[in-house]
Amino acid sequence: MNVTPMVTSDPRDRGGKAQPLLRVKGLRKHFVIKRDLLGRPLSRVHAVDGIDFEVRKGETLGIVGESGCGKSTTARLLMHLLQPDGGEVIFDGDPVGTRGGLSLREMRRQMQMVFQNSYASLNPRMTIEESIAFGPQVHGVGRRESRQRARRLLDQVGLLPERFAQRYPHELSGGQRQRVNIARALALEPRLLILDEAVSALDKSVEAQVLNLLGDLKQEYGLTYLFISHDLNVVRYISDRVMVMYLGKVAEVGDSEALYRAPAHPYTRALMSAMPSLEPGRRTQTAPLAGDPPNPIDLPPGCRFCPRCPLAVDLCRASEPELAALPGGGHLSACHRAGEVQAEVSNPQPSVEESVR
Incomplete structure (x- = not known):
């Protein structure tokens, strides 16, 4: 249902089209x-x-x-x-x-x-x-x-x-x-x-x-x-x-179709993997995420998704990532490895079932 945002001539509009509501x-x-x-x-x-x-x-x-x-x-x-x-x-x-x-x-x-x-x-x-x-x-x-x-x-x-x-x-x-x-x-x-x-x-x-x-x-x-x-x-x-x-923070922001097609955060990728499919051949063999979210009272250092992230490295455990724009603009992600995540999803490897077929 993605439609082009419509800006009306509302007399209460003070900032014009360029100013966010x-x-x-x-x-x-x-x-x-x-x-x-x-x-x-x-x-x-x-x-x-x-x-x-x-x-x-x-x-x-x-x-x-x-x-x-x-x-x-x-x-x-x-x-x-x-x-x-x-x-x-x-x-x-x-x-x-x-x-x-x-x-x-x-x-x-x-x-x-x-x-x-x-x-x-x-x-x-x-x-x-x-x-x-x-x-x-x-x-x-x-x-x-x-x-x-x-x-x-x-x-x-x-x-x-x-x-x-x-x-x-x-x-x-x-x-x-x-x-x-x-x-x-x-x-x-x-x-x-x-x-x-x-x-x-x-x-x-x-x-x-x-x-x-x-x-x-x-x-x-x-x-x-x-x-x-x-x-x-x-x-x-x-x-x-x-x-x-995720846990009180913004993990990712982007255009709907672009984000669903190529998420740039491991947590977003896990969410998309958990979506039920209507295709019988596309079955989830393993859980998209392992473990429970950290205690919101005692948050871990660094990235909050780090304890559940399969891509976590030492930088993720030591430093909390900022929400930053990816190349091309318009898509923001709070992940130290956002580019790698997006590239991996954009060029997915075939599953075992697909390879057999």
Whole structure:
């Protein structure tokens, strides 16, 4: 579903096409789990540990990684549902939450989030129409106009207002509730939508419907998406670029097809190897990765992927690699041996089965 990023003539667009809609610098969040008698931290979980990335206007940036890599924590930090320990979030050139920058109230008008749990995201005591209209009312839109906007959005996400406006969340299926959550996020007319595992709890047929709906809404409203998922096939389908995270760090960023075709980080290569294949002849003979991720409380020196990496050398154990651009530009990898990894994947050796055939 890779489409050319579309830049609309939104009057709120302050920086033009060249300026990213969202830029993140050194974002960090550590959760303290143990303190001494004086309240000083003794141990902490490095959930998000100084990450940098940007989201271009009109694109879909997918974020993938194992459970616990920091994907959802990153989303909550961007929305300031969690207070960052450090770093900077810049929305269309304006720093968020700082004096002279973009206020949190205005940021949340332009950046909305759709959560994984479609039922817990909705107030069980409010009708569907009231849930969608609540946000605009809080931001000063009149009651009548908010209700009209809610009904219009219900129709656009494929739910007839006459049938669903006065229902309650428990009367809807999971796919219908997620459509309501999408409509609620669009009610404030945002520019950026953060989708945190928004389709992972849905049946495959319903998942496909919601993905197609997201594609239609993106084109209609000129939206930008930050799409978080553990499903590599879904991310490949919907994303223009993909960012891979591992233990609170960015491991690799690149155009979707280029990254899937020739990953430049051993961890990304292992993720791609774990994808199920529809071809009977392509069977995984050995596990793509061995061992468990390191303890996020007591991280190893050097590269965080080093204990599980088959290509690790002494440099990897001694020095943590920086996220750097590969030759040609546009593809970033945090690996000392990125070029070798990419070359090996681009020119794969035939398997035993292929050699026999």
